[in-house]
Amino acid sequence: MSKIKERLAFIYENEDINRINSLIEKRIEEAKLKISKKRKQNWDELDVVLITYGDQFREEGIPTLETFKKMFDEHLSNKFELVHILPFYPYTSDDGFSVVDYKKVDPALGDWSHIESLSNSARIMFDYVCNHISSKSEWFQGYLNNDPKYNDYFTEMDPSIDLSSVTRPRALPLLSKFKLANGEEKHIWTTFSDDQIDLNFSNPQVLLDMIDVLLFYLEQGAEYVRLDAVGYMWKEVGTSCIHLEKTHEIVKLFRDLLDEAAKGTVMITETNVPHLDNISYFGNGHDEAHMVYQFPLPPLVLYSLHKGNGSALTNWAKNLEGSGEDTTFFNFLASHDGIGLNPIRGIIPEEEILSLVEELKEEGALVNYKKNSDGTESPYEINVTYLDALNKQSSSDDQRVKKFLLAHSILLTFQGVPAIYIQSMLGSRNDYAGVEKTGMNRSINRQKYPLVEIEKELNEEGTLRNKVFTELTNIIQVRKEEKLFNPNAKMEVLELNDKLFAIKRTSEDDHIIILHNLSNEQVLCGLNGKYLNILTGVVEEFNEFNSLEPYQFLWLKPVN
The missing domain is CATH 3.90.400.10 (Oligo-1,6-glucosidase; Domain 2)
Structure with a gap:
């Protein structure tokens, strides 16, 4: 019995499995005939992802996907190998995540020819809003x-x-x-x-229709597929209705389809939940998601910089498990959603989380809440741009840039595939006008721009946007040239000083040490020997008296 047929038999005990299986096999064969583009068969240090909306940039009378491609080709293509276009289908709410028609492109954005055109400039990640x-x-x-x-x-x-x-x-x-x-x-x-x-996946016809959608996305050029809110797909009264066994079986079935129709297509599960639940979607390391979102990273980096102390981040990273040779983490700091707090519950004491929330609210952040089983409410996510989350309203632009780049150094050197949200790349501040217009807290970090205006700001030397864009570009490009940042290169967490977050990436015959001073004080780095800082090209002799300046970070390769 084929793997797919076995999975169907487990999911649907009392259905005609042979009929369902034959329909799926027929649809796979149709897809194979339409899929011409070869997929990259593994990830490497070049794979840096840009997260964006398809209508991020506007020009009068031009489909926004066409305008985005113009912006991407001119300013972003040398930085990003992949583009995650957030849902670009017709929708009615939640900025795209209430899809009206899975198989259409929102006419305001363009049509499938615009997606195809963009796929000539970068590999594309589609959202599969499957729940x-x-x-x-x-x-x-x-x-x-x-x-x-x-x-x-x-x-x-x-x-x-x-x-x-x-x-x-x-x-x-x-x-x-x-x-x-x-x-x-x-x-x-x-x-x-x-x-x-x-959707009611206990109805096999729903599964067949959603398989048709998934294979259609592969036919349209999707090379990464993000399974949105996938943990909630199967419902059973009397249970939590999240991460149920049949949900995992459906995810495995989706993986089988990808491997069969277009091997090399990467499947990413989006489950904003505690770590052990999150990594359960790796399955046995070969049969479920290729990648899972590294949800604790954004709030942990934020918390550590607010505390000026890396102990929690170090302890978490030191004990991080779940990734293997055929799986890796999808790392990010900011996204179209807020900064989720649930993933650090159990890592950070609840009173510390609530204190961080209050501190951020005082500096202008907004907060979304979730309902608990006992009827109380808890903060679920912080709504704020990552640039403003890291800083006080009174901070200078130089201070903002220092903290922001340090956070992104952690992102770009941490084991996994890094993804950078477009608002971070643009050095965006909180968009309160957007919140007022939509009534949604998440709009604070979803601003859209006339192309001519954003290009002017990015090109104007000395502006916050120009500083962020230029400096972040530099470290992305250095990252892409260093093979030790391949997601499969091993990562060791070093315990040097409570105020530092330090990691070592290694291959068989080489290594690099990355140091981050999370505090506003000078900190001894504790290294000895001669190292090349690959960010500056400068070779320096280190001893017990060398220190890092406030919020300084170093990428150091040993020199013999």
């Missing part, structure tokens, strides 16, 4: 209109049933009430909002 669909989609509208085809596409639930054990990522109702065309009222499972209707 839910827009309430305005054909599928859900068909359900509301009593179309029998969609009768079992969504999860109806009696509101009197006890669902208190279900894990809640939002402080919103789990069930949303809708009226059908025949006048019936139904309560439907909506994990994230009443505009994001959870």
